[in-house]
Amino acid sequence: MTNYYCLVAGLPDLSLEDGKLNYTVANFKSEIYPELSEKDRKLIDLFYLKFDNANLLKLLKDKEAVTDSEGNYSQDELLTLISAVREGDAPDKKYPSYLYEFITAYLALSAEEFYRAEDMLSAYYYAYAMNCGNQFISSWFEFNLNINNILAALAARKYKMDVSQVVVGNTDVSEMIRTSNARDFGLTEMLEYFEPILRISEIEELVEREKKIDLLKWNWMEDAVFFNYFTVERIFVFLLKLEMIGRWISMDKEKGSELFRQIIDKLKDEVQIPAEFR
Template sequence: MSKYYYLIAGLPNIALDDSKMTYSVSEFRQEIEGQLSKADRKLIDLFFLKYENGNVVSHVKYPDRDSDSRGRITYEEFNDLYKALKDEEKPPKNEHIPPYIEEFFKLYLAEEAKDVKGEKVYISWEDRLAALYYDYAMNCGNKFVADWFELNLNINNMLTAITCRKYGLDKSDYIIGHNEVAESIRTSNARDFGLGDTVDYLPEVQRIAEESDLMVREKKVDLLKWKWLDENTFFKTFDIESVFAYLLKLEMIERWVTLDKTTGEKTFREIVGAMKNGSENALEEFKRNNNK
């Protein structure tokens, strides 16, 4: 396993309440990728697939939308794969595109071919892709990275389920993924979803869910994750896990530095209003705003 003594020793200290960015996530990637082993670069690339995911959805749903520059797979690469699958031809080999994206395209094309007019579709395409991404990431072979993605999946599912309960919606229609926590949330009617003895951060998530101020709630979620990163890298000071954790922390800071508070609060009020009116799109919007 590679050690990154000089790289990590030279990184500036950062905190969640920093008002300025030390690096953007893109700048940090450029700074470190030449110093990492090939295997460790793949772990960092795994993080950046979240931006590729946004570009994938844009490709099939919003083709005129600009791509997120933090992704490196080109529109042409996506389009070559999508077109081959649509024409039922052999997909071109492309080591940059992970297999779950091909699986997503197949699902999308299969659904598109059906006559689904009038049917209720609760799980958005963004969430279907996210579920495939989480599953792919949780099988990356690095326990810390896999656990990080599972933590995010669990928190998002817990917050979604609590919101469903609050507004009388069927949580099983909105939970994504197939790990033990997701299955327990889908099937259990207990207040703790049957997770009280297995998920130690559930009480904190439940307290966070009671927070009505969007900005405060978002910050508490990030604090929970920041604490998890610190605890789980304590004995891995110079390993790739600490490099990965630093990247994740930079992303949190970048988001808070650039977040428009007025817009965030307005969006939250609109989401809650939609939920109270029974909108079918309410949970999709809620989860997009809580999917970090």
Template structure:
């Protein structure tokens, strides 16, 4: 892994409540071309696979649909893999297609013509395969980031299922320890109170009835996690990766209807900022060497 002193020193400061984009994530990716090592570039490519996932699901529903240009894999490449698996032919060699696409297509083909007893949508099944793939990455920060996202999604799902009397085991995805506990435990904290320190925060977030407000609170939790986990890696690929993730959050909120979201968002940021700053300062004090 490389050190990126000049790159990171030259990046503008950003905050989750920014009302303008410093870069789009696509522009930031272009800036990174020619700067990152080959190994570090693969981590950025891993992030952008989420848009190939979206394109794959979109093409299954509507083959002639336009692709999200942030993805790299074309419809023709998806189709060639799908047809090869369907016809049990030799799979064309393509280094751009990750192995979990094959697993997804095989599951999709196996389900054709059968009664679907799963409550989990295909896009969530593909996401679970993506998380599992990313959680095997050699970079610990990247592994932990994807596991954090998997856990947050699953915990919010489990809390919602319990609240409305749904069978949570039918909706939880993934096979890590948290997913297994969420499926099987009937305890109030799902038996995770001693291992998942952000579970109380998620419990409070889950009580929020406004879905947009809840999403913003989740992003604030993730933003804080990124700051804490890159504090001692200011010029490493982890900080570059975190900057990309932060840009994505800002890009999503800036493109929303400001009339419906901006006022509420700023109120939440203001209310939570003091607590977040105090928590981060405590983290820094506790981890000084």
């Protein structure tokens, strides 16, 4: 069994210089990821798959496209995957099943339907991640799916668009958003965070709205892993926060720096062994 206390306690001291992170999700992948069990690496892979998703969309449009190196798969691996699906080869189990499903669906699209590709891939990705077998990580992806769908639906209503065309996924919440005419899509009683999302959607300034969304996610993570001390969930959250801090710094150096120092201080507190483990 992986000793997560040692991993968390052994994370490098993160420092901030010139408004930039000197430790990134790429560093995490090369330094911490190899120490995880195979089972837990598959859970962490779910985070990095979003980079593969973006790369895959680029390569389906242009096989010479420049891709991001932070994903789980190289450009050559993704091109091999695309070729295998085109040729009808049996799936290679090293790739998540949803990638095969998406590429198959993508290749069947008409030119007029290509605009749907990103939403299609998101639907496959979220469904796959929510079926990962880890309660926290599954809930995290469902939480993000709900936020994205609610914000997209509210924007669609504002601009008199068809809400059903912007909603992703086949969950009960997705279906309610897609079909309900109620102000709150019937979600106020079901989702405690609906009203906060509604207020966020009314913020006109885009950077401020993005910050509020991230803070909502931050608070959700804090609550969700409160009793997870030295587990893969805690490692997953550290990774999510690391990426989030980088985004804050790029949006607002001063605010990002402040929040970055907060996460480091909190991390130092978290590596103290809780009383019940002594």
